Amino acid sequence: MFPLIAENLVVEFNGKHILGPIDLTVNKGDISLILGPNGSGKTTLLKSLHGIMKLKRGSIKWSCSNNSSMKKQMFVFQTPIMLRRSVFENLTYPLLLRKVSNSKAHRLATEWVEKIGLKEIMHISATRLSGGEKQKLALARALIIEPEMLFLDEPSASLDGKTTVEIENLLKSCTKNGTTIMMSTHDIGQAKRLAKNILFLNKGILESNQLTETFFLEPTSPNAQKFITGEIVE
């Protein structure tokens, strides 16, 4: 499936330039975090790479067919989308879509519902969960199929510290299983804790793509330097 190669990626919306041109390569096992100010195009880049956003120009190539790659990647949205089903049924849903047997789906969902601490409330409607619980469930629903590629759009935005730690732990454990992660965040601390490399995006342009250590020590982009030090990036 890897590498993922994006070439000359350009996205426009209603004639307005949103993103690009961007050239990017994602290798297996990468944990890439996208940093950048509001409106810099982080979500657009994630959605484009995932294949759910129409490109104006450019291409996204996996080493396997697009259809096959789509089955091996998952996306976790900033505002978790819950199916109007129970917590348990939300977990079995992606498995049953992939024709996993009922018994295996139930076994895996039982394991995961315990792992994310929602066992006691697994039969209530997922729409009744708190924001943090919904985000954990959304992440578990993505991880339950053991995706090779996971896209996350600010998964811990507006969550409390405890839930953020739980989500980061889930992400760390899935990277041990070989899942490649690309995630957007506003949280510089989270970038330091999780990322192997950091993409800095500003006004739709990828201004830097560096290893985490070098990004924080010697950012190649002046805007990235401003962002790290907490200055307003214009």
Added chain:
Amino acid sequence: MNDIWYGILQAFQLIYTLDQDLIDISVRSLKVTLSALVISSLFALPLAAVLAVKRFKFRRFIIALLNALMGLPPVVVGLIVYILLSRSGPFGVLDLLYTTAAMVIAQIVIITPLITSIAHQSLRELWSEYHDLLISMNTSHIQRIKTLLWDARRALLTASLAGFGRAIGEVGAIMIVGGNIDNATRVLTTAIALETSKGDFALALALGFVLILIAIALNLATHWLSKTEREGRW
């Protein structure tokens, strides 16, 4: 006022004594209406889901047309179905005129746009909520439609019940195509119309109360069986 009290009294008496004519007419009413409802729902609900999920040429026109057809005058439907099923009509060879099958056909024509339009409203809202998730999970159109139909099942039940209400209370079309033949095509509404024209208001009222009781009982039973409004459920 006396007629109303007498009607209520006679209604209870007819029900209490299990009047054979009343039972025959009520069962026939239910058979015709439920047959029309089932056939219509089997067609209308998937159509509503397709209209919500798929984008195709004339989609907007079809939605506007269905909304317009919600207010279709039943007498006109009866007339058109009559012409189609009459001996000189294109389907005259089927010999369906003045049978309960003709009444079912007329009711299907009347309630299908209603059920489709109401169901479409609910499914469109659900689709806007699920859109990004189901696209990102690489679901097929069939999987999306199945998911929407299942998760919106309670709203769809309401749509079907609205169709039931319209069909069971219908008189103009079924009078034309059914002929109100005693022991053959006479149903509650046509019997009420007949008794009123004969001046037997008490019996007409009695039949009317039975009609109302059937409609309320079926609605309550459906809500109870589907656990609508139950705490913690959708």
